[in-house]
Amino acid sequence: MKIDFWLDRWNNDKIGFHQDKINPYLAYFYGDKGPAIEQREKLKVFVPLCGKSKDLLWLAQNGYEVLGVECSDRAVSHFFEENALSYRHVEKEGTGLYISDDARFSKIEIFQGDFFALEDNALEGVTDIFDRASLVALPVDMRADYVNKITSLQQSGTRTLLVTLNFDPAEMDGPPFSVTDEEVMDLYSENYTIDKLIAKDVIEIETGLKNRGLTALTESVFKFVKK
Numbered sequence: 001m002k003i004d005f006w007l008d009r010w011n012n013d014k015i016g017f018h019q020d021k022i023n024p025y026l027a028y029f030y031g032d033k034g035p036a037i038e039q040r041e042k043l044k045v046f047v048p049l050c051g052k053s054k055d056l057l058w059l060a061q062n063g064y065e066v067l068g069v070e071c072s073d074r075a076v077s078h079f080f081e082e083n084a085l086s087y088r089h090v091e092k093e094g095t096g097l098y099i100s101d102d103a104r105f106s107k108i109e110i111f112q113g114d115f116f117a118l119e120d121n122a123l124e125g126v127t128d129i130f131d132r133a134s135l136v137a138l139p140v141d142m143r144a145d146y147v148n149k150i151t152s153l154q155q156s157g158t159r160t161l162l163v164t165l166n167f168d169p170a171e172m173d174g175p176p177f178s179v180t181d182e183e184v185m186d187l188y189s190e191n192y193t194i195d196k197l198i199a200k201d202v203i204e205i206e207t208g209l210k211n212r213g214l215t216a217l218t219e220s221v222f223k224f225v226k227k
């Protein structure tokens with residue numbers, strides 16, 4: 001899945017992956033179940049391959065500083081405009097950085113460019129990572145590179161909440177792609193401690209994927225801590 005594939009999706013409004021609601025696992029693990037409000041200002045959450053996800057806004061509304069990366073400038077500008085957030089655009093080390101300092105919320109920054117080209121210090125200050133539709137957006141031959149890159153950018157102790165999908169790949173071409181628990185272990189166990197938090201049958205909820213041919217679908221949620 002090269003960047004041109006995604007730019008074409010954005011330019012032609014083929015963005016079925018975009019959700020108008022907040023991801024329930026994010027709201028659960030970073031909301032009531034998460035850190036106390038007064039601790040959140042010290043936390044900075046990175047959302048890789050963020051699109052124009054509402055999750056970015058929810059995090060900023062709930063006291064977390066937010067950093068995203070997204071290749072499509074259309075997605076990034078739509079995120080700020082659709083959410084009525086004022087923003088500015090600066091060039092940082094050759095990459096476009098969009099910044100919203102809206103006084104109502106915590107700071108939101110989005111790198112507009114290729115995730116794989118992020119500078120080594122791009123995730124400075126990041127304490128947490130939320131990956132809902134990033135790993136599963138990538139075909140199998142890109143996933144090890146993705147994990148190597150995101151691992152190289154993190155400090156020890158950084159927490160990740162990862163959401164994966166598990167289905168029979170013969171029933172549907174990705175994206176999203178099926179990622180088994182075994183593959184998660186293969187990709188992450190060397191550099192992370194891993195807890196599997198949830199496995200849920202979601203075939204009746206994910207009607208879009210059911211309509212694409214899936215007859216069974218499990219969503220899994222993992223928590224990692226970088227060693």
Ligand SMILES: C[S@@+](CC[C@H](N)C(=O)[O-])C[C@H]1O[C@@H](n2cnc3c(N)ncnc32)[C@H](O)[C@@H]1O
Pocket residue numbers: 002003006007010017018019048049050051052053069070071072075113114115116132133134137175
């Ligand atoms: C499946 S979508 C998920 C978007 C978002 N996380 C969400 O939950 O709605 C994957 C996103 O990653 C972006 N993307 C894909 N490859 C990328 C790359 N190499 N660098 C930056 N963004 C990328 C695409 O433009 C797309 O918006």
